[in-house]
Amino acid sequence: MELAAMLGCPDVAFRQPESEWEASVTAAMRGAFAEHAEHNAFYRAQCEAAGVGAEDIDTLADLVKIPLLPVRMFKQPDAHVLMTAPLTEVELEIRSTGTGGVPSVARRDVKTVSRVMTAIFTQYREFFQVGKGAGLFLCPSTAETPEMGMVKAFNVLNGLLDDHAYIVRDYAFDPEEALGQLDKWEESMTRHIIGPPFLVGRLLRYLELEDIALKLDPESLVVTLGGWKRYTGESIGREEFNAKIEKYLGIPADRVRDMYGMIESNMLAVECEHHRKHVPPWSYISIRDVENTDVELAPGKTGVIALMDALSTGYPAFILSEDVGEVDHTPCPCGRTGQTVSFRRRLQGAELGCCAVSIEKFIDSQEIVAECEIPAAAAPVEG
């Protein structure tokens, strides 16, 4: 299938027979690689140094030859050299700031934005089959954080719903407000909860402490994105998370769906009901040996995640991440084909860097400021 056909027919694209999937992914990557190698002087130099051209990409096994850009390059002040498109074509600058404080900025041109919006919308429809209901977004709005990748991705989901509320404002989260909003929608709309795991976790903690067990709706979904490790280093356990959602929100585990992506790539891997994150066929994940990232590891082996994305025309989105995980090529019971990806951890020495980490860190710092605030002088007692 051609790229445009895959974006337009996701149900077919995600269920291509293995050989067709291989051909589709390879063709999409070869096309994107050829464009960047031809129009991007910086990237062309990498290709020449590696001695690789588009004519060398024939099969899936050849994708390992495509030169990768280390993700930390997107943090560099001279990241303009990464651009294939001129700044005049750039429509969106999406960023993420991790624990280190230096933002990673991904500049997407008009064509990429059109493709990515279509891709994400298409995946939400394909995996969630959602087209109505209300979304409780446990994150800031795009008005408050217009360039934050995670929020931007969530906001596309908002477009499929009938009503929504963003519960994080001025980097403060009030679980009582969240419950009030869910109460307001009860009996009138299917209620979905969308947010990074740590904020869903905060809501669950509140429900647990207050001993409140809700029963949301039969079609309710919990959709998460943003990583399972807090900025403090503490991990959120998925099994426990799912169990608490079932207990305190009344949503079964198969309707709790996590996603994996990174702002520098346009790839968003969305979980099916079997909790496998499906890599869309316009992307390819190559797992690399930690000791030598030129070497691709077989499916099932754990290594550094390299994300290759055919949607990007703004810059070569062939990125060597600082994430560690593995891919699985075995058939998924949901019937979708291609790769699924599992994130395990950050590479040793890599900072915790994602939108969720940045939000949580700032919420915590605001709460500390509020706790330390000197109370206003008491009003004089009349009498």
Next chain:
Amino acid sequence: MPRYSPTVVDHFTNPRNAGELDDPDVRAFIGNPVCGDQIMLTARVTDGTVAEIRFRAHGCAASLATASVVTEAALGATLGEIEAWDDERVEALLGGLAPDQRHVAALGRQVAHRLVTNHREGVDDDAPLICA
């Protein structure tokens, strides 16, 4: 109006005065902790005039261009002249900004003012101060 002015495109693509001076007379560092925009200026000041200046910046294209434009305008200017800059002045130097880019004018003005204040008070910034 195009999303980026020709000046922003030019300075983003061909930044002037990028880098950091060794042993500068003054260092000013302003940043936004949420969005991550950061500008650090290092300068040498002779007889109240900026004789040499460099920047390091992280963030959106407009903020990188702002850092470059600010150093170009500050070079050869007196500290008094820089102190008189306001947001409008920085926006004018950039050839105009889209509404969602205007925060960088404040960032540019604040880091320039900080440079003047730090020089006057004999202090340096090691970490970014939070901009408004």
